Amino acid sequence: xxxxxxxxxxxxxxxxxxxMRNWLDAKHIEPVVFRLSLIPGGTLFRMxxxxxxxxxxxxxxxxxxxxxxxxxxxxxx
Numbered sequence: 001x002x003x004x005x006x007x008x009x010x011x012x013x014x015x016x017x018x019x020m021r022n023w024l025d026a027k028h029i030e031p032v033v034f035r036l037s038l039i040p041g042g043t044l045f046r047m048x049x050x051x052x053x054x055x056x057x058x059x060x061x062x063x064x065x066x067x068x069x070x071x072x073x074x075x076x077x
Contacts, residue, residue, distance in 0.1 A: 006020075007042060
């Protein structure tokens with residue numbers, strides 16, 4: 001699996017989640033896992049995708065980073 005992390009500032013959850021859901025629906029992409037964590041000053045979204053192409057596209061669209069499975073180092077999106 002290919003993990004993408006996206007950070008959003010502020011305490012608004014509905015708007016970024018709707019934007020992500022709309023983008024995923026338009027691209028016909030279904031993440032394997034969708035998690036969010038409330039962090040100081042915002043939210044950290046973590047999504048897992050089956051392919052690196054889906055992960056890279058999502059990361060580019062939302063200013064996130066792709067984390068590799070081995071070692072946890074980010075890939076450029």
